[in-house]
Amino acid sequence: MAVRADGASWVALTGGDRLDLVGETGEILDVMVLPGGTLPTNVCLGPESANELLVTAAFHQALLRIRLPQRGWIRQASGGRRWGHQESARVLPV
DSSP: OEEOTTSOEEEEEGGGTEEEEEOTTSOEEEEEEOOTTOOEEEEEEOSSOTTEEEEEETTTTEEEEEEOSSTTOOOOGGGOOEEEHHHHOEEEOO
């Protein structure tokens, strides 16, 4: 889990192959769907920017670097979207 400066947390959901952004009160702000079988086990904010995540992928025994779209892409749960890995974020080699 990685906690952002605004109090929201990125949580790795291993069995769901996704990362959820959870607000301080527990509401799901957004979801990032990863490729099937990724099995994310941990997530942390990138060293340079909160718009970059480092994610351990158990199935691939790899560390993924994910760049999020530009700042402000997050929408509240009432109008939120499920962001698929191809449309929202770029998975880059570390």
